[in-house]
Structure formats: structure tokens, C-alpha cells
Amino acid sequence: MEIRLANLKWPEIAEILKGPNVVLLPTGATEQHGPHLPINVDSCCATYLAEQTALRFTSGQPIRALVAPTVHYTEVDTFKRFPGTIGISLDTEIRLLQDIVRSFVGNGFNNVFVVNGHSSNTIPINTALRQVSSEIPDAGLYAANWWSLGNLRGLLKSPPSLHAEEMETSVCLVAEPELVDMSKAYAEYPSLSLSGRWATPDFYGMGKSVFYHSRKKYPEFGKGMGIMGDATTASRETGQKIVDAVVGDLVEIVKEIVKSEKTAEHVPDRP
Ligand SMILES: [Zn+2]
Incomplete structure (x- = not known):
């Protein structure tokens, strides 16, 4: 069954919108x-995790989960000096996400679930969903950072870190193995202005703390080659374990979204 929204014709989408549905928006x-x-x-x-979720959720049941075209351009201020790092401003990203989510809801989609793959998107996603929710209270809006799901710390061989490390490299070895060059992987943990003790798994997610480094004091991360953490311990085997754990949780969330829609008329209004 087709799960990519972009591959469907409009009459097919119109049929799906007659029943309960969830659209996953990868960012x-x-x-x-x-x-x-x-x-x-x-x-x-x-995108890979959203597609695996939609495939696993949709198989064997009439309720459809679709995957929308991915949002590729977002805010990437931290690494903007690197060639190929192309971003938009935070304000633009918030407005972009608002417009996309508003359009899905206006189009008749019951539930929009943002599956996020970039930590800096956390705040724009939350802000955009909050704004659209206040405008359109009937909209079902959800978001999750994939690395916060699946209890992944126990699956890693190296201490958890932030960027291009074991976790991301391992998932990439499953999703796009031909694009990974493990001969260039290395390990380096950046020094941070607050220790890992205060960092949250979501980094920008406002758990124990949120911090933005002084660029004067921390002008570069590590060797300046772009890895924060240990990429050498990554493997396809670990990647598959991560994918299974995260997709398992994402499918559970989608099931609860659909279930909540079926029982929504019985839930009293919030005070
Ligand atoms: Zn990344």
C-alpha cells in the first residue's frame, strides 16, 4: 500500500480523508x-523512520498513515560556516511550519504528526504547533524527536553525544548505507559550557536546562571537522536496533492518536 503522500493522486487522497487518518511530516x-x-x-x-512507521502501522488495517514530503530547509545556525550547510532563519522556519500544518488541517487531514530529525527544529516545531492549535482548536497536532524515543542509550557502545556520532551514523548505515564513508569516521567529544549532567536528551527541549554557548568562548566544536561524539562505534546492526526501537514507539504513538480521535467526542473540554 502506498504510504508516500506525494505519490498519490488527488482522488485517492480524497478517499483517505473520508476516514480516520494521520499524516507524518518529517523535518x-x-x-x-x-x-x-x-x-x-x-x-x-x-524520513526513513516516518516511512517505516507508516508501513508498519498501515499494514493489515483500513486506517491510513501517510508520509508527507520532508521539510529539508530549516535553521542550521551552529554549522553555517561549513560548505553545504544551507538554512533559513528561525522566524522563517516557524512561519513555514505553521503554513504547512495549517494547510494540512485546512485540507481535511485529522492529525498531523511531526517526526523530527534535527534538534534545532524542536523550538520552531513546538512554537508552530502551539500557534496553529490556538487558531484551530479542533486540529490534532503532535511532534516527537526520534532520538528521544526507544530508550536508545542502552543500545549505544559510546557515551551519548550530539551530532554525526554513533546514533546518527548507525541509522544512516541502515537508511542510506551507500552514502556513509566509515573510513573517515572519528571520535571527539566537544567541551560544553554546561556539563552533560545538565543537558537533556532533547538538547533544546527545556528539560533540566537549555544552553546556548558563548561563541567567543566556544568558537568551534572540537577539531572543527563536524562530529560531536564517537562515530567510529557506529554499525548497521546498532542502526537496525535503533530503527526497531524508535519505529516501535512511533507506531504506538500513531495508534494512540487514532484511538483518541475515535473517542474524542467523549472527552470533556479542557478548562
Ligand atoms: Zn543530525
Whole structure:
């Protein structure tokens, strides 16, 4: 069954919209990921995980989960000095996401679920969904950062880090193995202005703390080659375990979204 929205004709979409449905919107980035990974890693991982989720959810049941075209251009300020890192401003990203989500809701989609692959998107996504939700209270809007799902820390051989490391490299070895050059992988942990003790798994997710480094004090991360963490421990085997764990959680979320829609009329209004 086709799960890519872009491959459907409009009468097919009209039929799907007559029943309960969920559209997954992958969000990524066009950003350097070290000398061993392509610049599309964040988009690639989010898209792959969303597609695997839609396939697993949709098989054997009439309710459709579709995957929308991925948002590739987002805010990438941290690495903008690297060739191939192409971004838009935070304001533009918030407006872009608002417009896309508004359009889905206006088009008749019951639920929009943003599957995010780029940590800097966390705040724009949350802001955009909050804004659209206040405008259109009937809209079902959801978002998750994939690396926060699946209890992944136990699957990693290296201490968790931030960027182009074991986790992203391993997923990329499953999703786009021909684009990975493990001979150029290396390990380096950046020094941060607050220790890992205060960092959240979501980094920008406002758990224990949020921090933006002084660029004067921390002008570069590590060797300046673009990896933050250990990419050498990555493997396809670990990648498949990560994919299974994350997709398992994403499918559970989609099931709860659909279930909540079926019982929505019984839920009292929030005060
Ligand atoms: Zn990334």
C-alpha cells in the first residue's frame, strides 16, 4: 500500500480523508554531518523512520498513515560556516511550519504528526504547533524527536553525544548505507559550557536546562571537522536496533492518536 503522500493522486487522497487518518511530516535539515556522512542525514533519518512507521502501522488495517514530503530547509545556525550547510532563519522556519500544518488541517487531514530529525527544529516545531492549535482548536497536532524515543542509550557502545556520532551514523548505515564513508569516521567529544549532567536528551527541549554557548568562548566544536561524539562505534546492526526501537514507539504513538480521535467526542473540554 502506498504510504508516500506525494505519490498519490488527488482522488485517492480524497478517499483517505473520508476516514480516520494521520499524516507524518518529517523535518530535517541541510547541514554538515562530518567528513563521513552526507548533508541530508537529519532529513534522511526522519524520513526513513516516518516511512517505516507508516508501513508498519498501515499494514493489515483500513486506517491510513501517510508520509508527507520532508521539510529539508530549516535553521542550521551552529554549522553555517561549513560548505553545504544551507538554512533559513528561525522566524522563517516557524512561519513555514505553521503554513504547512495549517494547510494540512485546512485540507481535511485529522492529525498531523511531526517526526523530527534535527534538534534545532524542536523550538520552531513546538512554537508552530502551539500557534496553529490556538487558531484551530479542533486540529490534532503532535511532534516527537526520534532520538528521544526507544530508550536508545542502552543500545549505544559510546557515551551519548550530539551530532554525526554513533546514533546518527548507525541509522544512516541502515537508511542510506551507500552514502556513509566509515573510513573517515572519528571520535571527539566537544567541551560544553554546561556539563552533560545538565543537558537533556532533547538538547533544546527545556528539560533540566537549555544552553546556548558563548561563541567567543566556544568558537568551534572540537577539531572543527563536524562530529560531536564517537562515530567510529557506529554499525548497521546498532542502526537496525535503533530503527526497531524508535519505529516501535512511533507506531504506538500513531495508534494512540487514532484511538483518541475515535473517542474524542467523549472527552470533556479542557478548562
Ligand atoms: Zn543530525
